[in-house]
Amino acid sequence: MTSPATRAAARSYGGERALTMTTGLLLLLLGVGAALLGYGVFGEGRAARAVLDPQVLRTLVDWQLAARIGAIVLGLVLLAFGLRIVFATLRPEHHPDLALNPTRGHGVLVTAGAITEAIATDAEQVPGVSKARATMVGDEEEPALRLSLWLEDGTDVKQVWREVDDTVLRQARESLGVDHLPTAVRLELGAAQRQRVR
Template structure:
């Protein structure tokens, strides 16, 4: 079964970032290994004493056409710079908070803002016994809503009971209010620590 758009949005996708990091690390590993192999002298002691970029190669490039390699290097550098800047700002862009459109009928449009949805679910969550604080974020898209929920529990709270109350009260009420049968939710739970006692 393929994941829906809202389910994928529960945890912000980091597949592209991880792939780029993996490829970059792999290239750096290969480059470092090649330099290490040259330095150790596996390709001969004479080659180990020469610069990494062999002068014979630079002389060969200069003898061909010095302008072409320089242009290629400059263009490649600018492309890499542009790609790096694009990736940097892409990684820092804020995650969208989509509003939910319950009715798109002309003259009778009904939209629930992401802030209102988050505030309502947060209030219901904090009313559950044992929950001291809650943060709710609306994610997904307007057609397929989803929630990201983070809650803090009081020390000694029964986790199973809190989860049952969340599912039977908070999430069930949210599904009913939104008119959806399923509402993907990612829940992160923080357990409260016992207060420290000062030793006298």
């Protein structure tokens, strides 16, 4: 189970990671098996024999049409599975709009763009912050926030964090009517300005 902070920090690639890990483990096991076969662990003459057992080859020859149809079907299934993974990876990330007071029947829908623009504007008012960018992620039931802050050179990071947590994020939670707003904050410190030599 992922924590709310993890969900806010980055787009979830759980499915892709699980598939990659499973594929990697299978290929690793195949590689280890081939190495053990080559070193003669399964018998001295086994490495010189054909990969497919002669009985299997004989069966495939006897049932050529069924084997070809099976290979085509398997290829199509793998193609569809691969395309599904590609489209899932390339789909745009969901930025949820939030409905305020939906129980009253006359709720107001606040777009993700409006929310993030307001939060970024509030964050830029914090002393020491030169630029801010906010992004809403997750879904309508469990929204999360990514907040990137660019700090001026020499800024007290602890003071900025205190101000952001006490003011900006608290105002965001109150405005959106949520008790919890998981937030991942990325801080980037500004480099010292270069001095020109005359």
